[in-house]
Amino acid sequence: MFQQKSFSQLRPVAILCKVIATLACLVILLLVDIHHDVPSALYLWVILAGLCCWAATKVRSVGTLFILSTTVLAISAGCLAQVALIIGHPDYWLLPIGLMLSLPSAAIHIRPLHYLLSGALIWATDFYVIQPQFERPLDALLTLLAVGGALLTGVAVCSAYRHIRRTVFELQQQLHALAYQDTLTGLPNRRAFMEEVEGTGGRGFFLMIDIDDFKQINDRLGHAAGDQVLVEVGKILRATSPRHPIARLGGEEFAVAASVPDLAGAQLLAQAIVDAVHALQTHGLPLSVSIGVAERRLGEAAASWMHRADGALYAAKMAGKNRFVAVD
Known part of the structure; x- marks a missing residue:
């Protein structure tokens, strides 16, 4: 029951966040397209992300919502990384893109494991597309530490919000029992x-x-x-x-x-x-x-x-x- 309650509470927020991410990608592509040639395939990926947002409004399970949400985030990461390649100096955009997409989503995932998988896919997509070239080993180490710290922070945030939701849910159940249940016999009042x-x-x-x-x-x-x-x-x-x-x-x-x-x-x-x-x-x-x-x-x-x-x-x-x- 707690999972279903969390699902009903977080689904509208998750859908809204994914819509914002999709629209942001579309606006960025349009702005960049004014000065640079943006491949048409990127627009098709944004359309696919929009279809995933629409499909998320129809789902009734946590797993399906997670798959659709993660797909939208991965597409957004890939599109933004491609934009970074187009405008130049992609290495500078590696961390901002990953942080912008991974950390805010921590509060809207139902399970910490879901967030960890989603965040890891965002960073993997970001690295795969940009393929950064680190001039010094220290730069690579610091970047990986930043990525690991971001993922751990997201897991901590997701776990904290899950604990808060569970506490609120249990309090609601107790209040409902006090309002609608006879405490002695356990029968409805x-x-x-x-x-x-x-x-x-x-x-x-x-x-x-x-x-x-x-x-x-x-x-x-x-x-x-x-x-x-x-x-x-x-x-x-x-x-x-x-x-x-x-x-x-x-x-x-x-x-x-x-x-x-x-x-x-x-x-x-x-x-x-x-x-x-x-x-x-x-x-x-x-x-x-x-x-x-x-x-x-x-x-x-x-x-x-x-x-x-x-x-x-x-x-x-x-x-x-x-x-x-x-x-x-």
Whole structure:
């Protein structure tokens, strides 16, 4: 999930950077062409880079985006190196071209290895086209040290940004859990449940579930035992309603939005929950739940649907608890 999130965040920036690089190459070629003869093949390479930028808007995988992005950078390095040969003194342009293309791209690569491969290809293209002639061994050594330092710096930057993205992603996940998940049972909370139910808008059956005499459990056995009961009831709901939205609404109240074809199916589900909870023993005490079942009317708001299920729950309590009551 983190990789996909990083991909969705970085792809627009990566595409924009590649478009800028392609346009920059085109502008430089046009300017140089005014005073020097620029081979037509260089324009074809720029067109190919533009096609790669367009293709990058369609991809859905990290690997394909990396290949297209690296291709654009390599083409840009090759074109700029050819321009350096045309205007003369190409050795002076070796480091500026490599640094200009390799270092800024460190922040937009998803993985450090991707950056290292891309940066190495940029420098390799730069060296291959220009083929610098070093008058002194020291010049060659210093140039290689500069290239190695640039690559290591880029890897460090890419790793740092990846760490920051992962930290932010984990914080977002934690905030989402706090906002949409019940911390005790791990079930969705009221907010998450209501958003999901409102989003569907279809027909179904609302099961409003309340643990009978829960206050007595807390008073007699303590809140730790009460928390254990809530957790166990949550497990039962997961087991009996694996395909339906479920939630802890708060306190001892739970809910299921059952997507079953008819009332008979909803009644079977409600009875299965009642039986499963009643079979549960905690600290020697039998447990039970009361359930109100209401079918959603066409176009009915979730709040109204819940209110009718709550009325059916009250009727189940009045009828003796440990049962369900369904209303039209």
